[in-house]
């Protein structure tokens with residue numbers, strides 16, 4: 001069984017202190033992204049997608065330990081993250097349209113910035129001069145950190161609106 005050490009990272013969000021628990025693997029010091037109840041947006045379908053998104057980030061980090069690591073495998077795994085992220089961001093945007101969410105614009109803009117960044121990472125993996133392991137580490141850590149921050153700073157803002165429009169914990 002692997003041994004883990006715990007590191008506590010404190011970030012300020014709107015004058016509220018939220019503690020992120022980051023589990024670092026002693027062997028390669030890579031992060032594991034953990035979904036906890038504080039990240040719930042009170043919409044079951046979206047909570048499940050957020051968990052899957054983080055799992056894909058964790059799988060990317062696991063790839064770094066794999067002896068079967070290849071450039072092609074890295075490209076496929078990053079592509080999988082990009083595909084899942086598109087599917088997930090699209091789900092939220094469909095709910096924005098369905099409920100006529102008033103704050104959709106800045107939220108979609110944040111999604112688009114994420115989409116652009118994942119495209120940039122995919123291009124980097126194709127560049128043979130860059131170590132693909134470094135890119136995998138960078139993309140997984142970027143995507144996991146981005147999602148956790150995005151949930152707390154943006155996604156949670158739509159919870160009440162969605163719930164008031166019939167999209168709730170059971171959807």
Ligand SMILES: [Fe+2]
Pocket residue numbers: 092107111150154155
């Ligand atoms: Fe979002």
